[in-house]
Amino acid sequence: MPANLPPEYIETERKLKEAKTPQEKLEILEQLLAIVPKHKGTEKLQALLKTKISKLRQEMQRRPQVARHSPIAHLEKSGAGRVVILGSPNSGKSMLIKSLTGANPEVGDYPFTTRIPAPYMMRYENIQIQLIDTPPYLDDDIPPLIPELTRTADGVIICLDLTQLDEAARLENFLEEMKKKKVELVGEKEPIALAERAYKKRTLIVANKCDVEGSEIALEEFRLLLGDRLPLLPVSAWRGDGLSDLKTRIYNLLEIIRVYSKAPGKKPDFDEPFTLRKGSSVIDMARAIHKDLADNFKYARLWRGKTIQGLIVNRDHLLQEGDVVEIHA
Numbered sequence: 376m377p378a379n380l381p382p383e384y385i386e387t388e389r390k391l392k393e394a395k396t397p398q399e400k401l402e403i404l405e406q407l408l409a410i411v412p413k414h415k416g417t418e419k420l421q422a423l424l425k426t427k428i429s430k431l432r433q434e435m436q437r438r439p440q441v442a443r444h445s446p447i448a449h450l451e452k453s454g455a456g457r458v459v460i461l462g463s464p465n466s467g468k469s470m471l472i473k474s475l476t477g478a479n480p481e482v483g484d485y486p487f488t489t490r491i492p493a494p495y496m497m498r499y500e501n502i503q504i505q506l507i508d509t510p511p512y513l514d515d516d517i518p519p520l521i522p523e524l525t526r527t528a529d530g531v532i533i534c535l536d537l538t539q540l541d542e543a544a545r546l547e548n549f550l551e552e553m554k555k556k557k558v559e560l561v562g563e564k565e566p567i568a569l570a571e572r573a574y575k576k577r578t579l580i581v582a583n584k585c586d587v588e589g590s591e592i593a594l595e596e597f598r599l600l601l602g603d604r605l606p607l608l609p610v611s612a613w614r615g616d617g618l619s620d621l622k623t624r625i626y627n628l629l630e631i632i633r634v635y636s637k638a639p640g641k642k643p644d645f646d647e648p649f650t651l652r653k654g655s656s657v658i659d660m661a662r663a664i665h666k667d668l669a670d671n672f673k674y675a676r677l678w679r680g681k682t683i684q685g686l687i688v689n690r691d692h693l694l695q696e697g698d699v700v701e702i703h704a
């Protein structure tokens with residue numbers, strides 16, 4: 376932190392900690408950027424503020440509008456994406472979240488330990504992904520907040536219990552009920568058009584408790600029933616089997632890429648990726664950094680692996696995971 380910041384800056388920065396809504400936070404960050412003296416010694420700080428502002432804007436745009444009285448209104452989106460964890464009572468949803476995030480949701484051997492949906496953050500390499508623990512679904516009676524919450528998600532995990540043989544049949548029923556409520560849970564192969572994103576959700580089935588004896592037989596039955604409609608991954612939330620693979624699969628559910636921005640003559644910051652939807656182009660990246668950069672875009676330089684080093688590209692050039700982009704405006 377440069378020592379020569381004006382008192383007004385320090386004062387405003389203090390308010391940042393008390394900001395309650397993302398809107399408030401954004402306003403304070405913009406004030407900070409306006410106040411900070413513009414010289415060489417504060418360049419890093421200015422860049423940091425700009426990154427924070429653009430990330431917050433990105434997140435706010437993604438945040439769905441939910442009625443204030445709704446039981447999911449308190450759940451703010453955060454991180455690179457949101458994945459809801461659904462499942463029947465006692466299937467191990469909370470323990471799975473505990474093992475993936477290191478957080479401490481209540482785990483119990485009685486049903487309905489989790490009564491209201493609760494958010495947790497899972498670190499995946501250099502990003503955070505929000506996981507939401509949910510109350511269980513029942514045979515004929517899906518709590519209305521489940522389809523509502525699922526519509527706000529970027530991906531879905533259904534946690535099945537390998538020690539409960541009726542789980543697969545129950546799942547069939549659940550998928551049908553969700554369809555009636557206008558939410559379709561689909562596998563990796565089914566394409567999702569832009570207009571369908573609100574109700575078609577990429578889904579992964581996790582078959583939990585594979586540490587239990589005889590679970591292979593249950594797994595085979597689940598496989599038979601599901602066919603290849605939805606991917607099925609055996610794990611043990613308790614012992615840890617399959618969890619590192621699961622993290623990668625969760626990242627893939629989001630269908631995003633991580634792209635890094637770079638200033639001319641500087642090194643990119645690989646700790647601060649921008650996350651963009653797959654299929655995004657250079658101009659989407661410019662927009663994510665700052666609206667002005669997109670409005671005044673001239674050209675960009677691209678670094679990709681060992682083969683592409685500073686190639687000049689235009690606004691429509693498609694980006695890939697790991698790309699480094701330097702925007703010139």
Ligand SMILES: Nc1nc2c(ncn2[C@@H]2O[C@H](COP(=O)(O)OP(=O)(O)O)[C@@H](O)[C@H]2O)c(=O)[nH]1
Pocket residue numbers: 462463464465466467468469470471481482483484485486487488489511583584585586587610611612613614
């Ligand atoms: N053997 C075994 N038990 C598990 C596993 N995951 C969860 N459990 C147990 O299943 C019960 C329900 O777990 P919980 O996470 O509260 O389920 P939830 O109701 O779906 O949130 C608890 O007694 C857990 O100890 C697992 O991978 N293996």
Ligand SMILES: [Mg+2]
Pocket residue numbers: 468469470481482488489508
């Ligand atoms: Mg629970």
